[in-house]
Amino acid sequence: MNDKFSAISLFSGAGGMDVGFEKSGFDVLFANDIDPVACKTYDLNHKISSCCGDLRDYFDELFRHKGVDLLFGGPPCQGFSVAGKMDPEDERSQLLWTYLDAVKLTKPSAFVCENVKALAVNSRWTGVREEFLRRAESYGYVTAMLVLNASHYGVPQARERMFIVGVKKQLTKLSSEQLEQVLKRELSSRECVPESVGDLIRRLGRAGSEGNSKVCSAIITYAKKPVLRKSAYAGMLFNGAGRPIDSNGLALTLPASMGGNKTPIVDEDEIFNGTASYVGAYHEHLVSGGAVKSGLAPSRLRRITVDEALAIQSFPSNYILTGSQSAMYRQIGNAVPCQLAAVLAEAVKSVLSDVSYLKVA
Structure with missing residues (x-):
């Protein structure tokens, strides 16, 4: 099994998701966020600097990382959150499609997209979910949508988040249904009780x-x-x-x-x-x-x-x-819990490493 994989981090914020993925063996080559304060925090804690500004202005830089092992990130969730206005026309909601544009541009072996639980379960977002999965499939990916509670993986917080994981069809033997089953099995084996x-x-x-x-x-x-x-x-x-x-x-x-x-x-x-x-x-x-x-x-x-x-x-x-x-x-509230990210990263790494899941040994 490979121990190190290359990665791109989008909508990185202060770098919580990056901490988890780096801990699990992903080498982040490119990071981006629009918040200058979060970018400065990122720069102080990671070996690379976050490219600060609108992601769309960095597509030429992104293209240089075409064929990267993994692209991960969480587009802003305020437009989908039950705590917000739940406005599909919110400009921040449109960044979900910018995320997919980056997937299409870089063609990673796999991607992980994080967002609020409501995007996965609320009937209001059925059309958005279906469109996201349809586009991902058209770009050549099998996909699995998961809702994970951070407290199941050692985080002392009952924080539920949605993750869509995509893997290139040409790399894996798994169907979308099988990918979901494999990820759930990998995640289940890593459950643990958090401290109070x-x-x-x-x-x-x-x-x-x-x-x-x-x-x-x-x-x-x-x-x-x-x-x-x-x-x-x-x-x-x-x-x-x-x-x-x-x-x-x-x-x-x-x-x-x-x-x-x-x-x-x-x-x-x-x-x-x-x-x-x-x-x-x-x-x-x-x-x-x-x-x-x-x-x-x-x-x-x-x-x-x-x-x-x-x-x-x-x-x-x-x-x-x-x-x-x-x-x-x-910055803290906007982050993905580092330990949750690490556990998910391990599960994704298993899919990318284990020959029983891959078309090419």
């Missing part, structure tokens, strides 16, 4: 300490009209979209909008002193008919730090972020 968010934070240290210094100052106030759900960690007990995280469990999807009151909340006393959850107690109080509280929440509740968000996304502990604090949170 509380364990992760204890490992980093208290907010403000040397290893966990980039704190978020956004205040936490009680919601005037709480939205109650069965779980204390759903609904809305505090103002803003940043919901509390169960320290004994997993984070929900970290959004790119973190940095203000959309930054998730943790209970410092529960994590470091072993006291009972304040969020759980307040939720029980409300469910039992207790009065709604007002003003500032107790200081034991705080927003997660940049360092914690970075770790929840499974970035290396020495990863360097650039830009303002809000830009750091945005």
Whole structure:
């Protein structure tokens, strides 16, 4: 089996997907993103520099890498996300087709396209899915569409994402259905249980300490009209979209909008002193008919730090972020969890390496 494969990274952002694919033996030769801050972060952490700007302006450079082993990347997802406007005419949604243009131009042995779960399962995007797969097939690829939960692969975050994997028909014996089965089998063999968010934070240290210094100052106030759900960690007990995280469990999807009151909340006393959850107690109080509280929440509740968000996304502990604090949170929230990318990369590498899957031994 080959140990090293060449790759192109598109819509690279801060480089989370690249970390995972590089860890699994892919040598990234070209990277691109339009965000100059994310490009600077990428440059500080990878052996090549990200070509910053509109991808379409770099097609001549891309063509020089024709025949690369793998092309991977995640076109902007805001146009498809249930958290956004779900507008198919959103200019960012059109970049999905720019991604396929790059596939057609470079003719990689395989490609991996990442996006939000909604693109794979929402009936609103049926036409988009079918068109993407039709075009990929016309370019000579068998394809498999997967929805993966990062928490199944050691990431302490219940983050679900769609991945479309394509492999050149002329290289593989597999049909699209068989490719999906092989990838699922490879992925299943790599499943593992992640640590809890509380364990992760204890490992980093208290907010403000040397290893966990980039704190978020956004205040936490009680919601005037709480939205109650069965779980204390759903609904809305505090103002803003940043919901509390169960320290004994997993984070929900970290959004790119973190940095203000959309930054998730943790209970410092529960994590470091072993006291009972304040969020759980307040939720029980409300469910039992207790009065709604007002003003500032107790200081034991705080927003997660940049360092914690970075770790929840499974970035290396020495990863360097650039830009303002809000830009750091945005880069983290936009990233594919590194560990999820690494596991998927291993599965794709198996398909490209194992002679039982290939037409030519």
